[in-house]
Amino acid sequence: MSAIQMYSEVMEAQKLKLPEMTDAKAFYRNLEMVLDKRRSEQRLLTLRKPRDTVDFSSNDFLSLSSSGLVRMAFFDELARYPDFQLGSSASRLLDGNNQYIEQLEKDLAVFYGAEAGLLFNSGYDANGAIFSVIPQPGDAIVFDELIHASIHDGMKNSRASIKQAFRHNDLASFRVVLESIKKEHEIIRKGDRSVLISIESVYSMDGDIAPVQELLRVANDVFPVGNAQFIIDEAHSTGLIGEKDPLLYDRLVRRFQTAAEREAEGRIKGYSGVLEADLYRSEAKMEALRHPDPDSLFAYKRGLNGEILAESGDEDFDYEAVDNNDQYDDHALEEQEAQDRYFDEQESEFVFNDGGPEGSKFQEPQGETAGIRSISQQGRLCLSRRTPRRTLLTQAKARGPNGPPLLEETVGEHFARIVSQHGDRPSVISSHQQTRLTYHELDLKSNVVARGLLSLGVKKGDRVCVQLGNSIEFATVTYALFKIGAILVPLNPAFNAAQITSALNHLTASYLIISTETNLPFKQPKSNIELLKTLVPDLSSSNFESPMIPSLKSIILVDNSLGRIDPSSFKAVIPWASISLDTSTSRPDIPEPLANDEIANIQFTSGTTSSPKAACLSHRSILNNGKQIGDRMFLSPQDIIVCPPPLFHCFGSVLGFMATATHGSAIVFPAEAFNPLLSLRSVQEEHATALYGVPTMFLAELELIANGTVRNEGFDKLRTGIAAGSSVPEELMKRLHKVLNLTELTICYGMTETSPVSCMTTTDDPIEKRISTVGKLLPHVQAKVVDPLDHSRILKVGERGALVTGGYLVMKEYWGQPEKTAEVLVTDDEGTRWMYTEDEASMDEEGYITITGRIKDLIIRGGENIHPLEIENCLFTNPRVREVSIVGLPNEHYGEVVAAFIIRHDGEGEMSTAEVRDWVRERLSHHLVPKYVFFVDEYPKTASGKIQKFMLRNAGVDLLKKGLGV
Structure with a gap:
C-alpha cells in the first residue's frame, strides 16, 4: 500500500466519526457574519459554518508555512481582525485530490530526484493562531496530553482561563476533566462559554488514531447544551519518499518557505x-x-x-x-x-x-x-x-525578537506559579536513586530544606557552596536557596581541597554542602574524607573550626556512599538528614523581601587556585534564559528531558532546571556523573522526549548502540534536545537524527557570564544552519561583531571579529573583582550592558552567528571550558620549568585537548612527559592534565614579545603527525 493510499484510508475512516452537534451559544457568531459578507462580495467557496462544532485546524491558506515571518504576520492579521474566519475546514486541496496538485507533486519529485512527492497541509501556524486568538476569557481548553507542539505554542498566548490535559486517548480521564470543569465553572455549565477540545486525528507522537466518535459522545453527555467544541488537528505532513538523501525533507521545506515568501x-x-x-x-x-x-x-x-x-x-x-x-x-x-x-x-x-x-485571474489592485x-x-x-x-x-549587529515580554519574578515566585498549575506532574526523576518527585513534592521538600538552612543561620545573600553530583539533594537545595534568597554556588565535584579552599575564601562563603563520595565520569567513586580533613582537621570534634577557610560556619554532609563510608563519628559536620526530614508542610518564613534583580547564582568560570572568576547571575537572568531556551524547544508539561550534563555547570542548572521548570516539564538524572549506558536506559525507561549533551556524550551513547551494548529501541519518543559546548559535525547530526530520532535537536551558544545562552537554533532551522552556526539571538538579546583591536568599529556581515553580547542576560559582576569586571563589561550611552565574550565569530545577513575561534585561546575539551593560564601557573611552580605555554590541539573525540609547550631550565637535568603530567595531576583536576607535551627551545613571538599561540598550534599538529609529543 502506498503512503498516499494509507493516509487516504486513515482520513476517510475519520470522516465517518464526525457527527454534528447543536449550535453553541458562545462560539463567536460574529465570525460567521463577517465571513458570510465576504463570501457574498467575493464570490468565494462556501465555508464550513462554526455551528458544525467539529472544526479542523489545518487551513489551506496557511499551507506549508512554518517560518516565523508568516506566523507573526498571520497573528497580526487576526489581532487586527478578530472576527476573521480561519479558512475552509472542509477543503483538502493539497492532498493530491486533483490533477493540478498531482502534477505538482510529480514535478517536485523529479526536481529532487525522489520516487514520489507528497504535498500536505502543515497546519502548524493555524493551530497556533486558533488557540492564541479564538479562546476568550472564561473559556476552557481541554487537550490530549500528546497533542502537537503547535497547540501548546498557541495556548501560551491564549486568553482562555482554563487549560487542562487528559490522559492520551483515555475516555475515562477525558470525562473526569470535563466533569470537573463543569462542576467548578458555572459560566461554562450554563453554556455562556465554550470548552475547546483539542485532539489529533492521527497522533504524530505514536501513530494512534483518536477515538473521535467516542470522545464526541462523552462531550455531548457532559455538555448537552452543545458548548463543547472540538478542534481536530489532522496531523498532516510534508515529505518525499525515497532513499536518495535523508535531508530531502529539510531542503524541501526550506525551498517551499522561500517560494511562499x-x-x-x-x-x-x-x-x-x-x-x-x-x-x-x-x-x-x-x-x-x-x-x-x-x-x-x-x-x-x-x-x-x-x-x-x-x-x-x-x-x-x-x-x-x-x-x-x-x-x-x-x-x-x-x-x-x-x-x-x-x-x-x-x-x-x-x-x-x-x-x-x-x-486564475488576478484581481488587480490599482494605484x-x-x-x-x-x-x-x-x-x-x-x-x-x-x-x-x-x-x-x-553590518554584524543584530537584536533578537522583542517578545514575549520578560518574566519579572524571582525564581521562587515563578516556581510557586508552576506548582499551582502543574503540581501533580513529575518534576525531578533521579534514576540512579530510584526517586521521583512531582512539582508539589519538590515544593514541599525544598520548603523543608529551606527551613533547615534558616535554622542553621543561613540568611539572604549568604554564599552557600554546593559540591554534589546530579541528584534529588541538589534539586531540593537549589530551590530552597532560591526561595530564601541565599546564593547558590555550585562547585565542580572534581575540585580538590586547594581549589575548594580558594573558591570559598574568594567568596567568603559561610556554608558548604558536600557528599561523602565524589562520582566522576568513567571513574570509580572517590572518598571525600581526606578532603574534609584538610578543610576541618578535627572532624570528630563538635566544635567546628576550619583554619584554611575562616568564613566557613558549617559543612552539611550528604551520604551517597551506599554504606561504604560511616560518617556517624564526624561530629563536626551536619548530616543532610537533619535538615531534610522535617514533616511540616508549612512554607519557610522569609524574613527579608527578595527582588528579581538580586544575585541568585554564582558560577565559577574557571577552577583556578589563584584568581578565580565568579560570575554573578540574577534571578531575572537565569529564569528568563531558561524560559526562552525551553520555548525554542517547544517544551510542554508532557516533555521528559534526560539531563546527563552536570548541575554544577550552567548547562545542567539553567538549561536543565530553569528550562524544564518554566514549562512544567520533567528533568531526569541518569547518574551523579555522565554515564552513557545509564543515560540511554533513562531515555528508554522514562519514554523521554528530549536528551541533552555535548558532542562527546552523544558519541559515547551512539557507540553503545552501534556495538550492541544497548538495543536500538525505545527512542521513538525522542524529538528534541540540546547539543552545546562545541560544534556538531554534520555526520554526527545525521546519526542523531537516524538512531536517536533527535530530528529537532537544537544547538546553543553562550558563556557563563551570559546566564548562559545568547544564541540558539530552533527546532525547524534548516539542517545546514544547525550544523554550521549556533543559531540566532534569543528574545531581548543584542549582539555585534567588532574589530578585536578597535571595539568601536562594527564589522560587516561575514567578517570575523570579537563577539559582544548585551541585554538582560549579562551577569551583574565578577564577585570581588571590579577590575576584571571592567575589562569585559561596558555600558553604552543607551544604558545597554555589553559583555565582551573573548570569542571570535561572524554573523551572516540573516542574523545567524558562527563561532570561528577564541580571541583569548580558551580550550573547550568535551564541552568543558579550560583556561590555559591555570595550567601554566601550575607548571611554573615546577623548578625544572622555565617557560610554559598551553594551547588546544584538535581531537576527534573531545574536540580539543590540552597540549603543553615547555622550555626547561638549563642544568636542571632531563624532564619527562610523565613528570609533567604527574605534576599537573597532583595539583589540578584530571581534565586539566596535558595529553601532549612538547619540549622546545623557544617560542614564536611578536615584535612586542607576545607568544604567537596560533603558530604553536600549527607546530603541534605537525609534530603529532610525526609521532612526537605523546
Whole structure:
C-alpha cells in the first residue's frame, strides 16, 4: 500500500466519526457574519459554518508555512481582525485530490530526484493562531496530553482561563476533566462559554488514531447544551519518499518557505504563508528552477538563501523579503521607520479570488497598491497584505525578537506559579536513586530544606557552596536557596581541597554542602574524607573550626556512599538528614523581601587556585534564559528531558532546571556523573522526549548502540534536545537524527557570564544552519561583531571579529573583582550592558552567528571550558620549568585537548612527559592534565614579545603527525 493510499484510508475512516452537534451559544457568531459578507462580495467557496462544532485546524491558506515571518504576520492579521474566519475546514486541496496538485507533486519529485512527492497541509501556524486568538476569557481548553507542539505554542498566548490535559486517548480521564470543569465553572455549565477540545486525528507522537466518535459522545453527555467544541488537528505532513538523501525533507521545506515568501511579479512579500503553487504551474517555470539561468524568468540571486527572483513588472515595487526575526541593519533604521509610517497611512487591502489553476485571474489592485497579489487555487482562500520591508543585515549587529515580554519574578515566585498549575506532574526523576518527585513534592521538600538552612543561620545573600553530583539533594537545595534568597554556588565535584579552599575564601562563603563520595565520569567513586580533613582537621570534634577557610560556619554532609563510608563519628559536620526530614508542610518564613534583580547564582568560570572568576547571575537572568531556551524547544508539561550534563555547570542548572521548570516539564538524572549506558536506559525507561549533551556524550551513547551494548529501541519518543559546548559535525547530526530520532535537536551558544545562552537554533532551522552556526539571538538579546583591536568599529556581515553580547542576560559582576569586571563589561550611552565574550565569530545577513575561534585561546575539551593560564601557573611552580605555554590541539573525540609547550631550565637535568603530567595531576583536576607535551627551545613571538599561540598550534599538529609529543 502506498503512503498516499494509507493516509487516504486513515482520513476517510475519520470522516465517518464526525457527527454534528447543536449550535453553541458562545462560539463567536460574529465570525460567521463577517465571513458570510465576504463570501457574498467575493464570490468565494462556501465555508464550513462554526455551528458544525467539529472544526479542523489545518487551513489551506496557511499551507506549508512554518517560518516565523508568516506566523507573526498571520497573528497580526487576526489581532487586527478578530472576527476573521480561519479558512475552509472542509477543503483538502493539497492532498493530491486533483490533477493540478498531482502534477505538482510529480514535478517536485523529479526536481529532487525522489520516487514520489507528497504535498500536505502543515497546519502548524493555524493551530497556533486558533488557540492564541479564538479562546476568550472564561473559556476552557481541554487537550490530549500528546497533542502537537503547535497547540501548546498557541495556548501560551491564549486568553482562555482554563487549560487542562487528559490522559492520551483515555475516555475515562477525558470525562473526569470535563466533569470537573463543569462542576467548578458555572459560566461554562450554563453554556455562556465554550470548552475547546483539542485532539489529533492521527497522533504524530505514536501513530494512534483518536477515538473521535467516542470522545464526541462523552462531550455531548457532559455538555448537552452543545458548548463543547472540538478542534481536530489532522496531523498532516510534508515529505518525499525515497532513499536518495535523508535531508530531502529539510531542503524541501526550506525551498517551499522561500517560494511562499515571494510573489511572481514585483517580488512583493506574500504574507499569506501559502506555497504559491502558481510559480511552478507551467513546465517552463519548472525548467527554469531545474536549470537556473540569469536570463530565465527565475534565477538564484543568493544560493545560500535560495532567494528566487521574479521578473519585476514594476521596478517601483522591487522589494526584498526576509525572515521576520526582528534583526535588521541599524543603518537602514531611518528608511525602515519611514516605510512603517507610509504603510500605516495606507488602507490594508485583502484580495480574494476563486479562479482555477488553468484560468486564475488576478484581481488587480490599482494605484498605490499595485503589485499586491493573492492566488486561490480551486477555492483555496488566500490573503496578502503588503507590509514594511525588513532589510537584510549589512553590518554584524543584530537584536533578537522583542517578545514575549520578560518574566519579572524571582525564581521562587515563578516556581510557586508552576506548582499551582502543574503540581501533580513529575518534576525531578533521579534514576540512579530510584526517586521521583512531582512539582508539589519538590515544593514541599525544598520548603523543608529551606527551613533547615534558616535554622542553621543561613540568611539572604549568604554564599552557600554546593559540591554534589546530579541528584534529588541538589534539586531540593537549589530551590530552597532560591526561595530564601541565599546564593547558590555550585562547585565542580572534581575540585580538590586547594581549589575548594580558594573558591570559598574568594567568596567568603559561610556554608558548604558536600557528599561523602565524589562520582566522576568513567571513574570509580572517590572518598571525600581526606578532603574534609584538610578543610576541618578535627572532624570528630563538635566544635567546628576550619583554619584554611575562616568564613566557613558549617559543612552539611550528604551520604551517597551506599554504606561504604560511616560518617556517624564526624561530629563536626551536619548530616543532610537533619535538615531534610522535617514533616511540616508549612512554607519557610522569609524574613527579608527578595527582588528579581538580586544575585541568585554564582558560577565559577574557571577552577583556578589563584584568581578565580565568579560570575554573578540574577534571578531575572537565569529564569528568563531558561524560559526562552525551553520555548525554542517547544517544551510542554508532557516533555521528559534526560539531563546527563552536570548541575554544577550552567548547562545542567539553567538549561536543565530553569528550562524544564518554566514549562512544567520533567528533568531526569541518569547518574551523579555522565554515564552513557545509564543515560540511554533513562531515555528508554522514562519514554523521554528530549536528551541533552555535548558532542562527546552523544558519541559515547551512539557507540553503545552501534556495538550492541544497548538495543536500538525505545527512542521513538525522542524529538528534541540540546547539543552545546562545541560544534556538531554534520555526520554526527545525521546519526542523531537516524538512531536517536533527535530530528529537532537544537544547538546553543553562550558563556557563563551570559546566564548562559545568547544564541540558539530552533527546532525547524534548516539542517545546514544547525550544523554550521549556533543559531540566532534569543528574545531581548543584542549582539555585534567588532574589530578585536578597535571595539568601536562594527564589522560587516561575514567578517570575523570579537563577539559582544548585551541585554538582560549579562551577569551583574565578577564577585570581588571590579577590575576584571571592567575589562569585559561596558555600558553604552543607551544604558545597554555589553559583555565582551573573548570569542571570535561572524554573523551572516540573516542574523545567524558562527563561532570561528577564541580571541583569548580558551580550550573547550568535551564541552568543558579550560583556561590555559591555570595550567601554566601550575607548571611554573615546577623548578625544572622555565617557560610554559598551553594551547588546544584538535581531537576527534573531545574536540580539543590540552597540549603543553615547555622550555626547561638549563642544568636542571632531563624532564619527562610523565613528570609533567604527574605534576599537573597532583595539583589540578584530571581534565586539566596535558595529553601532549612538547619540549622546545623557544617560542614564536611578536615584535612586542607576545607568544604567537596560533603558530604553536600549527607546530603541534605537525609534530603529532610525526609521532612526537605523546
